[in-house]
Amino acid sequence: MARAVSRLFTARTGLPATAAALRELSDDGLLDLQDRLAEPGPDREGLPPMLSLVPFADGELIPDPVLDALTTGDAGAGVPLMLGFTAHEFNLIPAPTPTPAAGPDGRPLPVSVLLGGLGLTGDRAAAFAETYTNTDPAGHFGQALTDLPFAFDLLDAEGVEDAAGPTPPRALATAVHRAWVAFVTHQDPGPDWPAYTADARTTKIWDTTPRTERDPLAAVRGIWLGSK
Known part of the structure; x- marks a missing residue:
């Protein structure tokens, strides 16, 4: 899921989905990118209806999805x-x-x-x-x-x-x-x-x-x- 959303983000905005590319952007700039990511289109088939610039569990920095960590772990x-x-x-x-x-x-x-x-x-x-x-x-x-x-x-x-x-x-x-x-x-x-x-x-x-x-x-x- 994280890779699919990252590919969609880069295809729509021209920016790599990395912290370095986003770190210096203003709040308005980030919100604009988020709106572009959320726009409907055939290129987002199979992805959740609502997408935003949020962290995804990658197994390393974020080991588990938030809901799983809350309901099955000690988080x-x-x-x-x-x-x-x-x-x-x-x-x-x-x-x-x-x-x-x-x-x-x-x-x-x-x-x-x-x-x-x-x-x-x-x-x-x-x-x-x-x-x-x-x-x-x-x-x-x-x-x-x-x-x-x-x-x-x-x-x-x-x-x-x-x-x-x-x-x-x-x-x-x-x-x-x-x-x-x-x-x-x-x-x-x-x-x-x-x-x-x-x-x-x-x-x-x-x-x-x-x-x-x-x-x-x-x-x-x-x-x-x-x-x-």
Whole structure:
């Protein structure tokens, strides 16, 4: 796979697929090359539908594919994991088939299904589940990616008003950003956000008034796992 993608990259861009050829390129330059690599065409038959400039397992520098290392080896064992989604994730993106983060009805999959699909059981990762549900009359909040300006506390950044409306709640951005920083720094988002476990399934709900709920996606999980 790595050789096939490297050959495609070189054929489409004229550059060798080496670190030396890419090291001095700007971010925009790399993104342009990635877009050219991802374009459809008969020369990419048999390759994954989505290609990006990412490392492939070569057996030496990267001994195993990431998914295999997570599910069959010790990579990541005991490393806390934060999973999150917006209440209407992917609703703005038409898709012919269900996306990995949503079920057939467009509703987000429960954490247990996502972890199970990766082969990660509760004893392999401490998961902190979260969902963003804030909505306004124009329907700005809760769509895909609208959580990012809150996570990075960048409500004044260019384009945020188009995605989050003219008056996004700044207190919410402060709270979300604080939790993210705490998680990155200490692997714990704080005492008001307990870990998700198979017994409690506690989930942080980021709304105008943040809160935690016990198993808020019980009905969805029941549909996917065949339980009530």
